[in-house]
Amino acid sequence: MKKATMIKLMDKLLEGECFIVTSHCNPDGDSIGSLTGLCMALRRLKKKAFVVMDDAVPANLEFLMRLSGASVLEGALPEKYSLIALDCGDAKRLCCSEAVKEGAESIINIDHHVSNDCFGDVNYVDKEASSTSEIVYYILKQISKEKKTELVDSAIASCLYTGLITDTGNFMYSNAGADSFKMACEIMKIGIDKDSIVKNLFQSNSYSRMKLLGDALETLSLHGDSIASIELTQEMFQRHGVDSNSTEGIIDYARDIENVEIAVLFKEKSKDDIKVSLRSKEYADVNAIAQKFGGGGHVRAAGCTISDTIENAKLLVIAELKKALKL
Amino acid sequence: MKKATMIKLMDKLLEGECFIVTSHCNPDGDSIGSLTGLCMALRRLKKKAFVVMDDAVPANLEFLMRLSGASVLEGALPEKYSLIALDCGDAKRLCCSEAVKEGAESIINIDHHVSNDCFGDVNYVDKEASSTSEIVYYILKQISKEKKTELVDSAIASCLYTGLITDTGNFMYSNAGADSFKMACEIMKIGIDKDSIVKNLFQSNSYSRMKLLGDALETLSLHGDSIASIELTQEMFQRHGVDSNSTEGIIDYARDIENVEIAVLFKEKSKDDIKVSLRSKEYADVNAIAQKFGGGGHVRAAGCTISDTIENAKLLVIAELKKALKL
Known part of the structure; x- marks a missing residue:
């Protein structure tokens, strides 16, 4: 990705005060993982951040909602907000109402799909990334560097690791590359309950x-x-x-x-x-x-x-x- | 692991001229992966290195024997050799005849099993390591540093990656930690045909x-x-x-x-x-x-x-x- 795009995105995230975060319909591990991880990080940066997901969160991913304490927006829309679209290649597939899209001051599109049509006002589309969770991880690392803090703690790391392993088939697919493993290595050092994530995702079938x-x-x-x-x-x-x-x-x-x-x-x-x-x-x-x-x-x-x-x-x-x- | 043990092992590998490499009976991905990877590296160091495995190599791991060109010992035993036992907790489970064990000038035992009884003359048993392939990888990195060369090329990396992912259930089991992901990241940078390895191991169901x-x-x-x-x-x-x-x-x-x-x-x-x-x-x-x-x-x-x-x-x-x- 071009450095200029990263800077533009970081400015947008750091300048904003209120965000609604959403993803694609029929959410999967990467959408819920990146959404919960980013939401927590934004709140840690003293931003207001709400989740809007009109579709239900799959049962095996509910632990991320609990873990992150992600606040699902209830009641009226905030007066001013940016809409962050995660892991969604096309505005029509966003899992929120037209009102949510239309009410946004701007749309920030963060995604890794090859087919992404850059529907946002800011578009950070890295087609080389394994997953949107991987993109969010490296954005948060960059913000951490800029703000001289460490944004990614164990809970955020757990969300992003979940997204990473669901979208890479637990590192099996060809999209899992050096950056994916680097992220996993750093996350292991931060410390997460990997066994419990694996049990939730792969060993608790109904x-x-x-x-x-x-x-x-x-x-x-x-x-x-x-x-x-x-x-x-x-x-x-x-x-x-x-x-x-x-x-x-x-x-x-x-x-x-x-x-x-x-x-x-x-x-x-x-x-x-x-x-x-x-x-x-x-x-x-x-x-x-x-x-x-x-x-x-x-x-x-x-x-x-x-x-x-x-x-x-x-x-x-x-x-x-x-x-x-x-x- | 203690640095002294690593130095002792490195000396033994660098001083020796001829090696027979073996592993446990009913070999699995980690035994064949570490065995082929180490054999290739020893040959690159201008050593004589032969494989002895009395049990058949499982069909889905034969590609490693081809890739590494590991020479299976045929005919008489060399006059002088060290026996390297990989991934084997117990001398009785070694997949070679008594004659091979008895003829060895020394036995070098490299393993990660908790139950390893240190049967070798040199014992490098790291119970924290995910796999013997992970141990071999970090040993080869250390030798590379010492000899100011890069021993681990794409073929060796492929062998060791195979061992790593079979023993960790493709990073799913709890033994896959930060060092495992660090190794995977470095191997991705060296460049291997990960898709083909995954296909051989996990995607060839009938x-x-x-x-x-x-x-x-x-x-x-x-x-x-x-x-x-x-x-x-x-x-x-x-x-x-x-x-x-x-x-x-x-x-x-x-x-x-x-x-x-x-x-x-x-x-x-x-x-x-x-x-x-x-x-x-x-x-x-x-x-x-x-x-x-x-x-x-x-x-x-x-x-x-x-x-x-x-x-x-x-x-x-x-x-x-x-x-x-x-x-």
């Missing part, structure tokens, strides 16, 4: 989610050697009483099969509204494929929505995947 | 094993809040063409459910021969339970065999589990 995974694997299919698909229908969500947002990680079971290059998950949000998630292992650019259907994301992880039945969505997308892999 | 997992999860049941069971039948193994020994890890799906204390897996070896595996999470002694059925193991992982149908085995064992948990 029974119903495991039953849903079973159903998902029953639909697992290969298309040629190198494409694997999984389907999740409304009927499955209802049968197991699982929120259709709690499907994180399921697509990995398709991607992690030998010789599979692209994994695709078809999720029925409703009868004619299919959320398609795409992952690639080594070379395929799934962002380019998602863009053909009006979506986007990263080279190795992207998504789109198709307004059709799940059967038709499958036909459309798998044909496109085969074309991309020249099958 | 399709049929995933289908078996799906069937297994369909049988997942709770008995009260704190007992979860999974069943695997001969019919499933046959339908998916999976060896009934390839069920490693499946029981974890039952154990990693919130509130579950004991997980049990019933595996049909034949119609009247049921292998029962037991895992506990925090307090239950499953060894004691397995012993009631003529089996045994450890407090958190044990097993037994029941000569009856899977239905009867379930009735018997789950009744006993409920009794143990006072349900």
Whole structure:
């Protein structure tokens, strides 16, 4: 990132007095991690900082809300505030009402998505960063240096570590680079309860989610050697009483099969509204494929929505995947 | 570790001319990773270095043998050599013949197991280290400093990174600390093909094993809040063409459910021969339970065999589990 952009962002954060922090709809570990971490740091800098998230925080991330004591805005909007959009490539995906966006004096866009369209008044979009939590960590380090203090304590570090490990698949994905490990090393020295974070994220599955995974694997299919698909229908969500947002990680079971290059998950949000998630292992650019259907994301992880039945969505997308892999 | 021990070890490695490197029986990622990494570094220091491993290298680690070009000793033993024992807590578990041990001028024992009994002439046992690969990495860094060269290149780094991530469950276990992440950060800067290593280790599941997992999860049941069971039948193994020994890890799906204390897996070896595996999470002694059925193991992982149908085995064992948990 250019130094000038960092300075502009720091000025904006240090000058402001009141902030509303939000992220993308269907929040994940990186959105909640970066949001809670930044909120705490802003409050430590004597700023007013509120969370606005219209979607529910996933159960396995609630510990971050408790840990950070992040204040969710209740009642009227503050008179003057800047809106900080974290981990969100597109203003339309922000998890807050139009009123919150329109009421903001300025929008500060902090993100790492390749597809980010720089919708903010200040845009700090580092496409090389593993996660928005990693960006926030290095911003806070810079502010700490400037203010000759140490902003990142154990609680903030726990939030940002959670974001880092969820977005990098616990350092497994290619986006985990030297800076990610440097951050993890420094966070270990600050001291966090890593075991408890890991237990919350990876070892406290709900029974119903495991039953849903079973159903998902029953639909697992290969298309040629190198494409694997999984389907999740409304009927499955209802049968197991699982929120259709709690499907994180399921697509990995398709991607992690030998010789599979692209994994695709078809999720029925409703009868004619299919959320398609795409992952690639080594070379395929799934962002380019998602863009053909009006979506986007990263080279190795992207998504789109198709307004059709799940059967038709499958036909459309798998044909496109085969074309991309020249099958 | 004490500086004196490090200096003694370095002297031993730098003075020696010929080494045989070995590790424990049933080698894992850390043993093969540290062994190939150290072997390459010794050869770079103009030493003769050979691998002796009487057990086969697991298929998913063969890439390290290719990458390192580690020479497996063929034919007669060298006249003079030191034996380097890596990642092995006990001389009896070394994966080489008595002749190899007896012929050695000295034994250099490099390990991180708490139980290591210091069987070597030189013992570098760091119980705080995540893995033997991490120890070898920091030794090589020290030698590099002394010799004003950079021993750890991309190939050596790949071997040691493999050891690091297999022994830390890809940084998930509590043994992954600041030094582990520091090593990973430095290795990223040296430059390795992390994606390819991850793919070899974690992302090459077979399709049929995933289908078996799906069937297994369909049988997942709770008995009260704190007992979860999974069943695997001969019919499933046959339908998916999976060896009934390839069920490693499946029981974890039952154990990693919130509130579950004991997980049990019933595996049909034949119609009247049921292998029962037991895992506990925090307090239950499953060894004691397995012993009631003529089996045994450890407090958190044990097993037994029941000569009856899977239905009867379930009735018997789950009744006993409920009794143990006072349900």
